Amino acid sequence: MVSINQRLDAETLVLVAEEFGYKVEFVTAELSEEIEQQEPDREEDLVERPPVITVMGHVDHGKTSLLDNIRNTNVIAGEAGGITQHIGAYSVKLENGRRITFLDTPGHEAFTAMRARGAQMTDLAIIIVAADDAVMPQTKEAIAHAQAAGVPMVFAINKIDKPGANPDTIRRQLSEMNILVEDWGGKYQCQEISAKKGLNVDKLLEKVLFETDLLELKANPNKMGSGAVIESSLDKGRGYLATVLVQDGTVHVGDVIISGAYYGRVKAMYNERGQKVESAGPSTPVSLLGLNGAPAAGEKFNIMADEKEAKSIAQRREQLIRIQGIKTQKHLTLEEIGRRIAIGNFKELNIIVKGDVDGSVEALSDSLIKLSTEEVRVNVIHKAVGAISESDVLLAEASDAVIIGFQVRPSAEARRAAEKEGIEIRLYSVIYDCINEVKEGIEGMLEPEKKEEVTATAEVKQTFKISKVGTIAGCLVKEGKLTSKADVRLIRDGIVVYTGSLSSLQRGKDQAKEVPSGMECGCGLDRYNDIHPGDVIEAFQIVEIKRSL
Ligand code: GDP
Numbered sequence: 001m002v003s004i005n006q007r008l009d010a011e012t013l014v015l016v017a018e019e020f021g022y023k024v025e026f027v028t029a030e031l032s033e034e035i036e037q038q039e040p041d042r043e044e045d046l047v048e049r050p051p052v053i054t055v056m057g058h059v060d061h062g063k064t065s066l067l068d069n070i071r072n073t074n075v076i077a078g079e080a081g082g083i084t085q086h087i088g089a090y091s092v093k094l095e096n097g098r099r100i101t102f103l104d105t106p107g108h109e110a111f112t113a114m115r116a117r118g119a120q121m122t123d124l125a126i127i128i129v130a131a132d133d134a135v136m137p138q139t140k141e142a143i144a145h146a147q148a149a150g151v152p153m154v155f156a157i158n159k160i161d162k163p164g165a166n167p168d169t170i171r172r173q174l175s176e177m178n179i180l181v182e183d184w185g186g187k188y189q190c191q192e193i194s195a196k197k198g199l200n201v202d203k204l205l206e207k208v209l210f211e212t213d214l215l216e217l218k219a220n221p222n223k224m225g226s227g228a229v230i231e232s233s234l235d236k237g238r239g240y241l242a243t244v245l246v247q248d249g250t251v252h253v254g255d256v257i258i259s260g261a262y263y264g265r266v267k268a269m270y271n272e273r274g275q276k277v278e279s280a281g282p283s284t285p286v287s288l289l290g291l292n293g294a295p296a297a298g299e300k301f302n303i304m305a306d307e308k309e310a311k312s313i314a315q316r317r318e319q320l321i322r323i324q325g326i327k328t329q330k331h332l333t334l335e336e337i338g339r340r341i342a343i344g345n346f347k348e349l350n351i352i353v354k355g356d357v358d359g360s361v362e363a364l365s366d367s368l369i370k371l372s373t374e375e376v377r378v379n380v381i382h383k384a385v386g387a388i389s390e391s392d393v394l395l396a397e398a399s400d401a402v403i404i405g406f407q408v409r410p411s412a413e414a415r416r417a418a419e420k421e422g423i424e425i426r427l428y429s430v431i432y433d434c435i436n437e438v439k440e441g442i443e444g445m446l447e448p449e450k451k452e453e454v455t456a457t458a459e460v461k462q463t464f465k466i467s468k469v470g471t472i473a474g475c476l477v478k479e480g481k482l483t484s485k486a487d488v489r490l491i492r493d494g495i496v497v498y499t500g501s502l503s504s505l506q507r508g509k510d511q512a513k514e515v516p517s518g519m520e521c522g523c524g525l526d527r528y529n530d531i532h533p534g535d536v537i538e539a540f541q542i543v544e545i546k547r548s549l
Pocket of ligand 1: 057058059060061062063064065066158159160161162193194195196197
């Protein structure tokens, strides 16, 4: 039984409507779709466009140095002088006359945040790894994000000028992730470089162009422009300033532009050097003035012929966005997948696995992949050691994935983001439980009878060693209510180090039954003394939850 206030998902709507002999037509707040498609391009109108490249990698592996080197050695837009403005993207012209557009996003989180909004801006990702270091967690994340986006990768092994550099170690570590570089007989191009000394950067760019040439990137500059927003801001004197990447067609000053729920006439456009330009063609980044708001990064934009129409679409979208906000977010959950199978179509279950040690992450991922059946394929799109981060949640959102944490916890930001986006995070302490639940989910019979609910969190401020008693932790209760009977976990840097119960709970000198948030207390853990300041005590209870769809 469904109540009158409940929203149905698309598939159910279709089924119900069909019962009554109606057809369902879906409208969408998805932006470009309601805008009338321009005529399909004729082959002869298409011209080659420059590739759009993003550089990603672990912090300090040389991303900034590489971009700076490329910017300084390659004359920009055919004129002398460096780039003075930071606009999040710029176009460089190589010695051979070819152009490349670089997107300078703050990291792979931003890359995926944009993708989550539907914009696929990047044609190719350069993954930079320092040869005096190793393939690091963020390197793996960057690779996972690029792979999830289906973007080809070229590897830059950086800092080869350093005495401790060992590029082969990097190649080996990549091969362990099933990424075989070309010189090892694989399909991924790879170039040893020194970003600082500018060594081999030209060769790297050659390889990049070789890869992007295979993509045969083309666009039609003789139509109304469209593309995506890279960043936007409110400039005090000038109004809303949006940096956009034109992906197809051409944008001219004076055009009517719409992006998300905002629209306006392009008043002025500037290139990466802050110079005014009159028009911008495919793969060109520009900052433009004239929108009546700041669209989000990754939002698509279109040029329209008629200002009135743009206005009415913008208003409709605003309304849709508002309705969407009210509607509960719904992403694929284990229950959902079971239900969909009941309806009878093939599904993929994307999973992100985070764990406390590499061994269990690997073991769990392998076991989960083996659960794939004819109707359901299980994809582990990302696996890593460490706490569940906001970036994991973004990746889950973009790829419609479930996050599984084994003996790890989400950070506060990650938990908030997951709640907001409706991303399912499942936490386990026993591999077997996890495999079983996913299996049941796949078999369409998951009954989430019992779920864990966190009832309180407390931060350890100080510890006291008391003879015959053990370590007492002086804590501040941050959330919820800590009760003396609660089951608890001790969490250090996002990793569960102890699970058990409280041996004592005191407020001041007195025993306490419960301590509310904001209050300080002292507590001991049952048969466990290795407590450090900064640890978090998490109290939880097992609650029964009815199956819901
Ligand atoms: P990012 O965090 O990835 O943007 O890394 P940066 O470009 O800021 O580089 C981090 C540090 O590594 C800086 O101190 C750079 O000078 C240094 N670095 C970057 N590339 C090279 C290189 O090719 N060789 C050497 N020796 N140092 C480099």
